Amino acid sequence: xxxxxxxSLTDGLLIGIVYGLAAMGLTLIFGVMNVINLAHGPxxxxxxxxxxxxxxxxxxxxFVGLLLVGVLGLLLGVVIYTVAVHRVINAPHLSSLLATxxxxxxxxxxxxxxxxxxxxxxDFNLGSLSLGPVTVPGTRLAAALLALLVTAALxxxxxxxxxxxYVRAVANNRTAAGLMGIPATRVLALSFGIGTAxxxxxxxxxxxxxxxxxLSGGAYELKSFVIVVLGGLGNPIGALAGGVVLGLIEGIVPxxxxxxWVPVLxxxxxxxxxLLRPQGLFGAQR
Amino acid sequence: MxxxxxxxxxxxxxxxxVACAPAAPSAPAATAAPAAPTAVQPAAPPPQVITIGYTxxxxxxxxxxxxxxxxxxxxxxxxxxxxGGIKLSDGTILTFAxxxxxxxxxxxxxxxxxxxxxxxxxxxxxxxxxxxxxxSAASVIAEQYGKVMITTGAASDSNYTQGYTGVYQAYTPASxxxxxxxxxxxxxxxxxxxxxxxxxxxxxxxxxxxxxKLYAEAQGYEIVLFEGYDSGTTDFAPFINKIQQSAPDAxxxxxxxxxxxxxxxxxxxxKVAAAYVALLVAPPEPTFAELGDAAxxxxxxxxxxxxxxxxxxxxxxxxxxxxxxxxxxxxxxYKAAYGEEPSYHAAGGYVAGLILGEAIKAAxxxxxxxxxxxxxxxxxxxxxxxxxxEPGAAAHGLQxxxxxxxxxxxxxxxxxxxxxxxxxxxxxxxxxxxx
Numbered sequence: 019x020x021x022x023x024x025x026s027l028t029d030g031l032l033i034g035i036v037y038g039l040a041a042m043g044l045t046l047i048f049g050v051m052n053v054i055n056l057a058h059g060p061x062x063x064x065x066x067x068x069x070x071x072x073x074x075x076x077x078x079x080x081f082v083g084l085l086l087v088g089v090l091g092l093l094l095g096v097v098i099y100t101v102a103v104h105r106v107i108n109a110p111h112l113s114s115l116l117a118t119x120x121x122x123x124x125x126x127x128x129x130x131x132x133x134x135x136x137x138x139x140x141d142f143n144l145g146s147l148s149l150g151p152v153t154v155p156g157t158r159l160a161a162a163l164l165a166l167l168v169t170a171a172l173x174x175x176x177x178x179x180x181x182x183x184y185v186r187a188v189a190n191n192r193t194a195a196g197l198m199g200i201p202a203t204r205v206l207a208l209s210f211g212i213g214t215a216x217x218x219x220x221x222x223x224x225x226x227x228x229x230x231x232x233l234s235g236g237a238y239e240l241k242s243f244v245i246v247v248l249g250g251l252g253n254p255i256g257a258l259a260g261g262v263v264l265g266l267i268e269g270i271v272p273x274x275x276x277x278x279w280v281p282v283l284x285x286x287x288x289x290x291x292x293l294l295r296p297q298g299l300f301g302a303q304r
Numbered sequence: 305m306x307x308x309x310x311x312x313x314x315x316x317x318x319x320x321x322v323a324c325a326p327a328a329p330s331a332p333a334a335t336a337a338p339a340a341p342t343a344v345q346p347a348a349p350p351p352q353v354i355t356i357g358y359t360x361x362x363x364x365x366x367x368x369x370x371x372x373x374x375x376x377x378x379x380x381x382x383x384x385x386x387x388g389g390i391k392l393s394d395g396t397i398l399t400f401a402x403x404x405x406x407x408x409x410x411x412x413x414x415x416x417x418x419x420x421x422x423x424x425x426x427x428x429x430x431x432x433x434x435x436x437x438x439x440s441a442a443s444v445i446a447e448q449y450g451k452v453m454i455t456t457g458a459a460s461d462s463n464y465t466q467g468y469t470g471v472y473q474a475y476t477p478a479s480x481x482x483x484x485x486x487x488x489x490x491x492x493x494x495x496x497x498x499x500x501x502x503x504x505x506x507x508x509x510x511x512x513x514x515x516x517k518l519y520a521e522a523q524g525y526e527i528v529l530f531e532g533y534d535s536g537t538t539d540f541a542p543f544i545n546k547i548q549q550s551a552p553d554a555x556x557x558x559x560x561x562x563x564x565x566x567x568x569x570x571x572x573x574x575k576v577a578a579a580y581v582a583l584l585v586a587p588p589e590p591t592f593a594e595l596g597d598a599a600x601x602x603x604x605x606x607x608x609x610x611x612x613x614x615x616x617x618x619x620x621x622x623x624x625x626x627x628x629x630x631x632x633x634x635x636x637x638y639k640a641a642y643g644e645e646p647s648y649h650a651a652g653g654y655v656a657g658l659i660l661g662e663a664i665k666a667a668x669x670x671x672x673x674x675x676x677x678x679x680x681x682x683x684x685x686x687x688x689x690x691x692x693x694e695p696g697a698a699a700h701g702l703q704x705x706x707x708x709x710x711x712x713x714x715x716x717x718x719x720x721x722x723x724x725x726x727x728x729x730x731x732x733x734x735x736x737x738x739x
Contacts, residue, residue, distance in 0.1 A: 022549035029541040134363035135408065137562045141594070146573050151548070155573040228538040229566050272542035276531060278505070280542075 019273075021151030026269040028152045032162040034265015036223050038258035039165040040238050041245035042172065043216030049252025050189040050209040053103060054111070056118040059239030060125035061214050065091060065221025066230045067129070070138050080142050080226050084164070087222045088215045095214025099207045107206065129232035139229045161223035168219060169258050172212070176254070185209050189252070244288045250298030259300050351389065351397040354670060356381070356660070357427025358402065359417045359442070361434055364409025365536065368561045368589060369649045370434035373457045375642050376653025377431055378402065380661070383629075383637070390661055393668050400657075407433050414441040422449035428670060429453070431656050434649070435560070436460030436478070436508035443471045452675050454659050455701075456652040460511045464694070464702035470672065472679050472693050473703040474656050478511035481605050482556055483519045484708050485582040488603075488727040489554055490523060492736050493580060498528045500552035500578070502543050502567075504559020505532035509584060513557060520556075528552050537563055540570045547576055558583030564604075565592055572598035579738040588711055590645045593721040599713040601739030603726065606711050607648040608655075608688045610635045611725050611733055619685035628658045631687040655688040712736055 040062055047055045055061075065087050072083030102121050106113035144156025176182040187195040188205045196202045221235065241264060249260030264284065271280050291298065358377070361370035381400045384390065389399040403425045405417045414433055421427045422445060430446050432439040432455035439458035443466070446453035452470045455463070459478040463471065489496045499520055503513040510532065517527055528550040533543060547555060555571070555578045558564035564586025571581060572595075580603060586592055587604025612631055619626035629637070634654065638646040646654075659682070664670055666678035680695040683705065692705030710727035714737055724734035 019549065022545050025545045025548065026542065029545065033539070033541075130363070134367070136363055136367045137365065139566075143573075146575060148575060153574045155570075229562065230538070234538075269542065272546060277533060277542050 022273055023270070024150070025152045026273050027266065028154060028269075029158075030265040030267070030269020031262060032154065032158045032265070033268065034262040035162040035165045035258065036220055036261070037238070037241050037245060037264055038249075038261020039168055039223070040217055040220035041242040041249070041257040041261055042169065042254045043213040043220070044239075044242045045246040045249065045252055045257045046172075046216065046254050047210055047213035048246070049254070050185060050213075051103075051107060051206050052111075053107070053114045053118065053210075055210075055213065056115060056239075057098065057121035057125060058217055058242060059235030059237075060122050060129065060232075061091065061094070061217040061235065062221035062224070062238045063129065063230065063232050063235035064094070064125065065218030066225035066234065067133060067138070067232070068218060069222035069225045070140050070230075073140050073142060080140055080222070081160075081164075084219055084222045088219045091215035091218030092211040094218070095211035096207045098214065099210035103210060104203065104206070126232065133232050135231045135233055137229045137231055138225075140225050142226055155227060157227040161226055165220070165223060168216070169255075172216070172254060175212075181205070181208060185212075241284075244284055246298075247288055247291050248299050250300045253298065253300060256298055256300035260298070263299070349394055349396040351399060352670070353401050354398050354429065354664075355425065355427045356400055356402050356429050356431055356657070357404070357418070357421030357425055358431040359405050359407035359414055359421075359433045359438075361409040361438070362406040364407075365562050366409040366434045366438070366560065368591065369457060369585065369647075370409070372589075372647050372649040373434050373653035374404070376638070376646065376650035376655070377456075377657050378653075379638060379641055379650075380654045380657030382641075384657070384661060390665055398664065398670065403427055407438060409435075409438070411438055411441045414438045415445060418442045418445035419449075422446070422451055427451070428672075429660055429675075431653075431660075432456060432458050434458070435506075436463065436511070437506055439463060440507060443468055446471060450672055452660070452663075452672050452679070454656040456656040457649055458508070460508045461699070461702065462507070462511065464699045467697070467700075469700060470676055472659065472701040474652055474659060474688075474691070474706075475607055476703055476706045476708050478508055479515035480708060481512040481584065482516040482582060484605060484710055484727055485556060485603060486516060486520045486523055486525070488710055488736065489525075489580060491729070492726075493554070493738075496525075496553040496580065498526045498550070498552045498554075500529035500547050500550055500555045501527060501531075501557050502529065502540075502547065502555065503532050503557035503584075504535055504537075504563055506535050506559060509557070509559040512584060516556060533559075533563070535559070535563070538566055540567050541574070543567075544570060544574045544576060547571075547578070548574070552578050554578055554580035554582070556582050558586060560584070561586045561589055561592075565595060568592075568602050569595050569598045580736075581739060582710070587713060588723070589647050589649070590723075593713065593723075596721070599721055600715060601712065601737055603710055603712045603736070605708045607706070607708060608651040609648065609709050609711060609723070609725055610645065612687070612689065612709065612731065614685055614687055614689055622685065624683055624685040624690065626686075627662045627684045628655075628686045634687050651688050655686055655691070658686060658688075659684075659691055 044058045068087035069080050069083045072078035102117045106117050147154045184200050184205045192202050245260035249256030360374040361367050385399045389397045407413045430451045430453035434457035436458045439455050447468045456474040459475040461477045461479050501513050503509045564583045582603040587602045588606035616626040663675045663678040667674035684691045690705035694702040694704050711723045712726045714724050716722045726736040
């Protein structure tokens, strides 16, 4: 039992870190501009296809492909913000929900017609690492380490760089930031771009170890919502912690009961957090 | 004089009336010669194009198996049409055309599309979609519209206990899918005592594992893990951790191609030590070899393999009717048409067409009632094996003639991955190996 518990905890921790990275994009966008991005799932799926196409068509190492996915994700986010979100940024929530949902439907529709809904697989193997009862596939370990690296880079960007400070200032008070000479619109576009890039990179990391379709992002989007509530809406570092909590739940629950109970417990937790601690386990940050 | 005119007018009127009366049928002249046989034969009935309707999962999780199944069916139609079609005793020539749609591996789409095929496209006969779940949805529609439907790629037993009268199964039923793997272990791996069964939670896979669990327990095996996973699962780590904890000697289960091949890959990544792994559907597919080392040792039940040797002579010896081409001919024509080795899904698609064609020939008609009667009596041997349907109402249309073979991926002397038949013993091309 101890061996299974250790193996399950390790698996849960590794996948949870990647979940956290995916959720970080969602929570960053919400934290900065108060927009719930319903195109989050399809963007994760686009990240998966970015790594897949880089590997199979261009022959790129998936880790190199991830860099490309990050850059393209950033640009895509800026485009989505400019075209679909900027006009409704000050409108009621329903408008921005509909705008991002439209982007969701466009990506899914175009993606389905190009890629179909057939499963794809990045056939990339880094071997496995065994330590006692725990065996970890190399791709999962690498994905978790890279997710941590990206999180650290995001933290440093937000804390130590001028554009990062602009992002925090706009998140704190957009009007005041504008009065201080911060180009709020450009910062909002940048923030949406960073959130999109984070989701796309998380998708790319998932694609290195699990098969996927253009519809696969939906499941990770749902997990991201649970995670941002767990970690506190608008709190990127809380999202990482929330991701780890969710991953650990996914790892530990099957040790004691049928695996089909995992989503039930995840969403029970989601409702409980909303009822009992709506600011999240780690506190909302705006 | 006046009387003369009156009489003349009367005669003329009578004459006109007689002339205008319809002619009485004239009696044949006693001396007329009997009609000589005409030099021109009665016109032959015009050729008929029979429309076969079906859906194919061009997208979604069944696309690999379903596209191959359709390839097989299309090959049969092409061969029959190129050979001039099927000729009935009244001289009618039947050729075949297909009408198909993408069902997206989606049950709701299947119901909608089979209704369209039956009602709007006027398909005379139907072939099932791939998978038991989709076929179950299509069967309801086929029965509602009184169409004969040959099912292939659909092994679930329960579809044939619904009281359908026109649905006939080409595959060996699910209840017999993995029982041969237990027989194999008993025969060749007597040290194996503990089994783990991890399976997809769908209609087909559940039918298979419920049957194999009962069978294995009756044979004295201990089932140390019995758990299902949702369709669409891609991360098997929680199940693999459970498998490692329960330390089975062999793992049985899986579901379809996508989940089965992912499961096999993750079993290898996690270095699971079970000596034998038998998974549904995925291993017999030629593309399973793309897993490389993860494929080595994986066993799979197959409806048909190219090495199978069913011949006309064997049919004669068994008192069965032989139908269609030989296995070698089938493999050669399939390779020529599609540039790849046919899997059992492709063979299943071909044989579904073959069954329909043979039933039409036996019925000498395309009338559904007559074709059903011919199918009820059918007992054929083909390159794919024996075909016989349960005629009784309790499980009408269930396949009762066909048997499975079991394959295992092994490395040959050159190090290449090859698929060997390891069960039944009499059809064995190599001995089973451990992983």
